[in-house]
Amino acid sequence: xxxxxxxxxxxxxxxxxxxxxxxxxxxxxxxxxxxxxxxxxxxxxxxxxxxxxxxxxxxxxxxxxxxxxxxxxxxxxxxxxxxxxxx
Amino acid sequence: xxxxxxxxxxxxxxxxxxxxxxxxxxxxxxxxxxxxxxxxxxxxxxxxxxxxxxxxxxxxxxxxxxxxxxxxxxxxxxxxxxxxxxxxxxxxxxxxxxxxxxxxxxxxxxxxxxxxxxxxxxxxxxxxxxxxxxxxxxxxxxxxxxxxxxxxxxxxxxxxxxxxxxxxxxxxxxxxxxxxxxxxxxxxxxxxxxxxxxxxxxxxxxxxxxxxxxxxxxxxxxxxxxxxxxxxxxxxxxxxxxxxxxxxxxxxxxxxxxxxxxxxxxxxxxxxxxxxxxxxxxxxxxxxxxxxxxxxxxxxxxxxxxxxxxxxxxxxxxxxxxxxxxxxxxxxxxxxxxxxxxxxxxxxxxxxxxxxxxxxxxxxxxxxxxxxxxxxxxxxxxxxxxxxxxxxxxxxxxxxxxxxxxxxxxxxxxxxxxxxxxxxxxxxxxxxxxxxxxxxxxxxxxxxxxxxxxxxxxxxxxxxxxxxxxxxxxxxxxxxxxxxxxxxxxxxxxxxxxxxxxxxxxxxxxxxxxxxxxxxxxxxxxxxxxxxxxxxxxxxxxxxxxxxxxxxxxxxxxxxxxxxxxxxxxxxxxxxxxxxxxxxxxxxxx
Numbered sequence: 001x002x003x004x005x006x007x008x009x010x011x012x013x014x015x016x017x018x019x020x021x022x023x024x025x026x027x028x029x030x031x032x033x034x035x036x037x038x039x040x041x042x043x044x045x046x047x048x049x050x051x052x053x054x055x056x057x058x059x060x061x062x063x064x065x066x067x068x069x070x071x072x073x074x075x076x077x078x079x080x081x082x083x084x085x086x087x
Numbered sequence: 088x089x090x091x092x093x094x095x096x097x098x099x100x101x102x103x104x105x106x107x108x109x110x111x112x113x114x115x116x117x118x119x120x121x122x123x124x125x126x127x128x129x130x131x132x133x134x135x136x137x138x139x140x141x142x143x144x145x146x147x148x149x150x151x152x153x154x155x156x157x158x159x160x161x162x163x164x165x166x167x168x169x170x171x172x173x174x175x176x177x178x179x180x181x182x183x184x185x186x187x188x189x190x191x192x193x194x195x196x197x198x199x200x201x202x203x204x205x206x207x208x209x210x211x212x213x214x215x216x217x218x219x220x221x222x223x224x225x226x227x228x229x230x231x232x233x234x235x236x237x238x239x240x241x242x243x244x245x246x247x248x249x250x251x252x253x254x255x256x257x258x259x260x261x262x263x264x265x266x267x268x269x270x271x272x273x274x275x276x277x278x279x280x281x282x283x284x285x286x287x288x289x290x291x292x293x294x295x296x297x298x299x300x301x302x303x304x305x306x307x308x309x310x311x312x313x314x315x316x317x318x319x320x321x322x323x324x325x326x327x328x329x330x331x332x333x334x335x336x337x338x339x340x341x342x343x344x345x346x347x348x349x350x351x352x353x354x355x356x357x358x359x360x361x362x363x364x365x366x367x368x369x370x371x372x373x374x375x376x377x378x379x380x381x382x383x384x385x386x387x388x389x390x391x392x393x394x395x396x397x398x399x400x401x402x403x404x405x406x407x408x409x410x411x412x413x414x415x416x417x418x419x420x421x422x423x424x425x426x427x428x429x430x431x432x433x434x435x436x437x438x439x440x441x442x443x444x445x446x447x448x449x450x451x452x453x454x455x456x457x458x459x460x461x462x463x464x465x466x467x468x469x470x471x472x473x474x475x476x477x478x479x480x481x482x483x484x485x486x487x488x489x490x491x492x493x494x495x496x497x498x499x500x501x502x503x504x505x506x507x508x509x510x511x512x513x514x515x516x517x518x519x520x521x522x523x524x525x526x527x528x529x530x531x532x533x534x535x536x537x538x539x540x541x542x543x544x545x546x547x548x549x550x551x552x553x554x555x556x557x558x559x560x561x562x563x564x565x566x567x568x569x570x571x572x573x574x575x576x577x578x579x580x581x582x583x584x585x586x587x588x589x590x591x592x593x594x595x596x597x598x599x600x601x602x603x604x605x606x607x608x609x610x611x612x613x614x615x616x617x618x619x620x621x622x623x624x625x626x627x628x629x630x631x632x633x634x635x636x637x638x639x640x641x642x643x644x645x646x647x648x649x650x651x652x653x654x655x656x657x658x659x660x661x662x663x664x665x666x667x668x669x670x671x672x673x674x675x676x677x
Contacts, residue, residue: 019335021365033607040188040610041334041539047186048335052120059183060218062190063610 004080008054008073015049028070036069050076056083088521093465093491094287096279099252101316102172104282106247108322109133115318116326117162118343120336125162129322132165137245139170139235145243147230148208150175151255153498155206155228156306157181157197157215160329164305166235167210172256175248179204179258179270180306184218186331189610197222200268204258204498208233252276258498259308261418261542270498271418280491281312281421282320284464288426289321289351290380297323298378300349302333302340302358307540308422309386313353337362338370341401345374353383353414355540360393360574363400377405381429385414387537388528389457391435393574408432415459415528419513421492424468425526427460434458436522443529444642447483449520454571458525466490469512470521483520485532487512534634536567537576538611545634551608552582557597559583559621566638570614577614580605581637581646583621594618619646 009028016022020042032038038046043066047058050072056079066072098104114128148154154171156178158164164180171178181200184193201209201222208230211219216234223232250256256275260268289297299318303310305327318325326343333340341362344352359382384394398408411433416423427433439452449456462468469477470484478484493513496504507514516533519526536543548565552558563582570577580601598616606612623646625636640646 019365033610034603037606037612039606039612040185043187043610044185044331045335048120048331051186057214058186059214060190061187063187064189064191066187 005073005077008050008076008080009069011050011053012046012069012072015046019045019049026069028068028073030069031067032069032072033067046072054080056080088462088468088524088526090284090462090466090468090490091287091464093280094283096283097286097320098279100250100275101256101278101319102247102249102275104279104316104320104322105129105133105136105169105172108319111322113318113322113324115165115315116324116347117160118326118328118332118339120332120339122339122342124326127162127165129319132169132319135166135240136169136173137247138240139166139238140173140246140248141244142238142240142242143170143174143176143208144246146208146233146238148174148176150248150250152176152207153179153204153258155179155181155201155204155209157183157209157211157219158305159183159212159215159331160305160327161212163212163235166240168305171210172250173247175250176207177204177255177258179206180311181260182304182306183215190218194219194221194225196268198226200260200270201226201228203268203500204270210235210238250275252279255495255498257311259311259418260306261308267544269500269503272495272498273421273492274495277421277492277494278312278316280465281423282317284466284492285313285317285423286320287464288429290429295348295350295378297321297351298347298349299323299325300328300340300343300347300352301325302328302330303353304330307386308416308418309353312422313383333358334361336370338366341366341371341376341404342374344379345371345376345404348378350378351381351383352379353385355386356384356390356393356575357387357539359384359397360390363393363396371401371404375405376401377407379406379410381412382406382410383412383414385416385423385459386540388569388576389413389459390569390574391433391455391457392572394433394457396574413457413459415517415526417515417517419494419507419515420466420488420490421494423463423492424466424486424488424515425460426463427458427525434523434525436527438529441643443483444639445645449481449483449522449527449529456527456529458522458527460525462490462526466492468526470519470526478520481520481522483518483529486515486517486519486526486528488515489513530638531567532635536565536578538567538578539575543609543611547609548578548580548605548611548613551604552580552601555582555597555600555604557585558601559585562621562624562632563601564624564632564634564637566634566641568614568638568642573614578605578611579638579641580613580616581619581624581641582616583619583624586621617641617646623647 013026108129117125156167206228209232252275257273258270301314412427415425435455435457438449440454467489469487489512518530519528545565552563566579567576568579625633
């Protein structure tokens with residue numbers, strides 16, 4: 001896994017543990033709702049943490065396209081790369 | 088119960104209040120995640136709104152036209168909201184899309200709301216506009232969807248209409264109900280009466296000048312009328328935090344209160360619980376909450392535990408628990424209906440929950456029900472039985488409200504209006520009782536579940552269970568209840584097992600499937616899931632599920648499987664009836 005994806009995963013783990021008080025292992029294939037019990041407020045908290053850390057905007061991201069932790073990493077990664085591509 | 092006399096409102100319309108505020112040096116402060124602040128003085132809000140109004144008129148927005156507004160908490164909301172009012176039109180604030188939300192559902196709900204008010208134009212900001220496409224396509228507002236920049240403000244001159252006080256001043260949707268939106272139509276008169284009533288309830292400025300902090304959404308009655316419009320009416324400074332930032336970092340709210348020496352702030356029960364649970368000590372190092380004199384709590388059932396935990400946790404930072412003030416209100420009454428009398432601790436009555444559910448009597452017991460106080464100035468409240476008779480103390484009935492802040496009706500929905508308003512009284516759909524001359528809200532008859540301050544219809548949750556094979560199709564009900572020891576209202580699911588699925592030794596897998604289906608589809612975690620034998624959930628004679636009766640039986644512990652009716656039982660019933668008949672005839676009993 002490259003550095004950016006690793007950084008995003010680290011931030012997701014940090015926010016789950018610190019902001020949402022959901023400690024425990026977090027792996028890429030885990031489902032946010034089923035495995036990690038992230039509800040709609042939890043998803044919002046995660047999104048704000050990721051927006052703040054990586055300076056991206058996740059407002060237009062459809063919830064149903066983000067099922068697993070890996071999906072979330074992918075969404076943030078694409079947003080970061082798109083932002084960097086724009087001067 | 089009758090509220091005290093309503094003081095005469097200072098202004099006739101919101102427009103007049105805005106003009107008056109512009110002569111003060113006060114204004115609004117926006118806070119971001121990094122706690123950078125942007126101050127917008129009221130004189131600038133007014134000047135900018137005049138330019139928006141001129142541009143709206145040039146676009147073709149006429150007097151009394153409805154304009155839908157979709158903005159996050161930002162200065163843009165002020166330009167749009169007050170601009171629409173100065174143009175003589177009617178603002179209709181709608182909620183913006185949330186991060187990682189369900190966009191398809193958002194589009195459907197937004198399109199319904201735009202259509203329900205017949206909005207002529209949708210006004211938004213550039214970032215939100217790109218997400219509104221489908222909602223605009225299906226609702227087709229005649230003047231389309233534009234951003235403030237598109238309007239070309241300034242080129243079209245300025246405009247300031249003084250509307251008739253009886254004219255429509257705002258249409259607000261009660262929080263979150265998306266399937267069947269009810270547009271609550273309020274006149275300037277109603278808004279001014281509400282603001283005058285709230286103003287009379289604020290603590291006097293003996294020690295410190297009035298200062299408000301709010302993270303509540305501006306598309307919701309409590310954030311819009313209770314915070315923003317009250318600040319303009321007063322006029323007093325107000326600090327605004329976007330709601331999503333509060334949810335992500337609850338400490339932002341308390342830090343803003345401490346930093347600005349705020350005297351007033353309001354939030355639902357869950358927000359107090361969230362702070363007690365999630366704020367870390369180091370986030371509030373050096374913070375002083377002693378300036379906070381009125382900590383209002385409403386918008387959902389008030390939890391004594393949540394307020395207690397909050398008061399204990401933050402007492403070392405100077406928080407005075409006498410500041411806590413539970414209130415009751417609803418969008419249909421503009422906002423506030425009752426307020427707890429000032430400068431005393433929160434009062435709760437401990438009642439027997441089973442008796443309360445079974446017989447509607449509030450007798451002494453263990454469950455704490457918080458008093459929400461007495462009617463606000465100008466407002467009357469009655470608790471009535473099913474036949475419309477006014478009930479005495481400690482008897483549960485429907486809460487009805489009368490007063491100058493009550494809505495004109497649901498916009499364009501005469502039948503729904505007739506169901507809610509009769510003879511000047513608004514049927515709130517909430518259940519409560521009066522004890523010691525104060526109102527206690529203990530449930531609701533309308534089919535709404537309030538989770539974290541937002542309304543949900545039971546169908547949103549029940550529909551998720553269609554794919555859960557072990558549940559009898561269409562035989563599940565979703566309900567809101569306040570469990571013992573919880574911080575607020577929670578989701579309860581009662582589901583009947585599919586026929587042929589006898590009671591398994593271990594029902595955990597089915598219960599887990601139900602929980603997962605609801606969490607995945609709605610983002611809300613059920614508190615309790617109970618599997619029942621087929622036929623347990625009460626139904627009407629036509630087979631419709633009776634949700635409130637199911638909840639009543641659940642709370643009263645009466646939710647048993649249907650009795651098997653055999654020949655012997657029929658015979659016993661016949662004998663019982665005959666004996667009862669005989670007793671009545673011979674006058675030995677009734």
